[in-house]
Each structure stands twice: as structure tokens, then as C-alpha cells.
Amino acid sequence: MRRLIGASGLLLSILCPGAALSASExxxxxxxxxxxxxxxxxxxxxxxxxxxxxxxxxxxxxxxxxxxxxxxxxxxxxxxxxxxxxxxxxxxxxxxxxxxxxxxxxxxxxWDLSLFFRKGDRRLAGIRSLEQLAPLRIGTLLGNAWVKDKLGNLQVQYLAKMEQLPPTLLAGRFDVIPDNPYVIHHLLKRGGYAAEIGETSLSGHRxxxxxxxxxxxxxxxxxxxxxxxxxxxxxxxxxxxxxxxxxxxx
CATH class of the missing domain: 3.40.190.10 (Periplasmic binding protein-like II)
Structure with missing residues (x-):
């Protein structure tokens, strides 16, 4: 019986080289x-x-x-x-x-929270709470559960990639990007959008x-x-x- 088991193990290791190692990996x-x-x-x-x-x-x-x-x-x-x-x-x-x-x-x-908008859009200047976003169109990343949970009852447009957000905002497809400032700052710098997009920080939303x-x-x-x-x-x-x-x- 031991010889049979040993032979079977040898055959398995020859036919499937990774199989003998899988138990110890x-x-x-x-x-x-x-x-x-x-x-x-x-x-x-x-x-x-x-x-x-x-x-x-x-x-x-x-x-x-x-x-x-x-x-x-x-x-x-x-x-x-x-x-x-x-x-x-x-x-x-x-x-x-x-x-x-x-x-x-x-x-x-x-994750901290800031609102990013087209410079010159006066509607965003005085916003200090999420409730004040109700009349505005939101832009965010597809799969953003925070936006879905907190703002899902508003007009939300979901995009597949983060780098799509700034140019779509500037094209007027939505009004505001609520997102992490550390992330959006990277996007604005890499894409050259910093001069065209403003920011309002919302405290109390860490x-x-x-x-x-x-x-x-x-x-x-x-x-x-x-x-x-x-x-x-x-x-x-x-x-x-x-x-x-x-x-x-x-």
C-alpha cells in the first residue's frame, strides 16, 4: 500500500509539477x-x-x-x-x-472631503454642508459608495476613471466633485487643471x-x-x- 501511495505521488508530481508543492506553499x-x-x-x-x-x-x-x-x-x-x-x-x-x-x-x-467646482461658479462659494448640494449635479467615480450612501438621492453622474472627472466638470456635464482633496490635487496637477478648478473644504467629514x-x-x-x-x-x-x-x- 505504501508503495502504491508513493508511486501515485510520484506520478502526480510528474504530471502536475506544482501539485506536490501546493500544500506547503x-x-x-x-x-x-x-x-x-x-x-x-x-x-x-x-x-x-x-x-x-x-x-x-x-x-x-x-x-x-x-x-x-x-x-x-x-x-x-x-x-x-x-x-x-x-x-x-x-x-x-x-x-x-x-x-x-x-x-x-x-x-x-x-478620507477627507472637499468640493471641487469650475472657478467662477458662485453657487459653490457659500456651501458648508452636504444638504446645500441638493440643486447641483454631482460627478464621481463609479463604485464610490460614500457618494451613493450620502448623496445618492441627488443627480449623480458616475465615471469609470478618476482622470475623467476634471475635464468632464470643465465641460459642464456636472457642477461639483465631492472627493478627497489629496487625490484631486494630484489629478489637477497632473492634468494642468488647477487654474480652472476651485475648492471648498468641508470640515467634519473625515x-x-x-x-x-x-x-x-x-x-x-x-x-x-x-x-x-x-x-x-x-x-x-x-x-x-x-x-x-x-x-x-x-
């Missing part, structure tokens, strides 16, 4: 992002950014988890976790996401960005460890140091 955690600089973006074949550095520190260095990073359109990235093709993403709190994923208690990062792990993922059971490591990174200053490298206030 560590599982890889597949994390998906979108192009959302400075939080995440793709440069050549490498995925880089604030979120990537934070998760490399927390998950790979401190928990020993092998990671794979991938940038996708934001709606598709979330669908990958929803369908089990990827393990995790970082995003703002949303009840809809909790249907198919579990969320960390500790934030990976955070939103934590959490790690969502799909309920079907084998890594969902390690969420408590992730929370402990993220808490430790804040306590020892690593979390703040990585944010400062990307000039994101903390």
Missing part, C-alpha cells in the same frame, strides 16, 4: 485597488502608494502574509472581492460592502478607510490580528510616518 492574499493617487496606483508593472506601503508593513512584514497587489477599475475591483476572485480592498464604511465582506475596526487610512476582506476568503479569520497590528503601528508611529511620506496629514 503559503497562501497569497490578493488585494485590489484602483488608480487613486496618492493612496494607490500602478507605475509600470508595480503597484505603489500609501495604502500599499501601509498593508505591506502590516500584513507582510508584521504578519508574514504573502501579498499580491492589483489595480483595477474601482467597481470591478470590488466585484472581484464580492465574487471571491480577490481577497481584500481598502474603502470607506458602507453597509452594502458588509453583505459580502468583513471590515477592520482599525483604519488603514482616512472618514476612516477600512480593510475589507471577503467573507469567502481564508484570510477573513485573521482580521483580529490585522486590527492589532494596525493599532500597534499607530502606537509606535509607523502609521503616521508612512502618511507623512505621501504628504497626507494625520
Amino acid at each position: 503559503p497562501a497569497t492574499m490578493k488585494i485590489v485597488y484602483t488608480d487613486y493617487r496618492p493612496y494607490s496606483w500602478e507605475e509600470g508593472s508595480q503597484v505603489i502608494g500609501l495604502e500599499v506601503d501601509l498593508l505591506e508593513e502590516a500584513l507582510r512584514k508584521r504578519l508574514g502574509i504573502t501579498l499580491e497587489h492589483k489595480v483595477l477599475p474601482w467597481e470591478r475591483a470590488q466585484q472581484q472581492v464580492r465574487s471571491g476572485l480577490a481577497d481584500a480592498f481598502v474603502a470607506s464604511p458602507s453597509p452594502a460592502r458588509l453583505v459580502y465582506a468583513v471590515a477592520s475596526r482599525e483604519p488603514v487610512s482616512y 472618514t476612516e478607510m477600512l480593510l475589507y476582506i471577503g467573507k469567502a476568503s481564508s484570510f477573513a479569520s485573521r482580521l483580529e490580528e490585522v486590527d492589532q497590528v494596525l493599532q500597534a503601528m499607530r502606537a509606535d508611529g509607523t502609521w503616521q510616518r508612512i502618511h507623512a511620506q505621501y504628504r497626507v496629514d494625520n
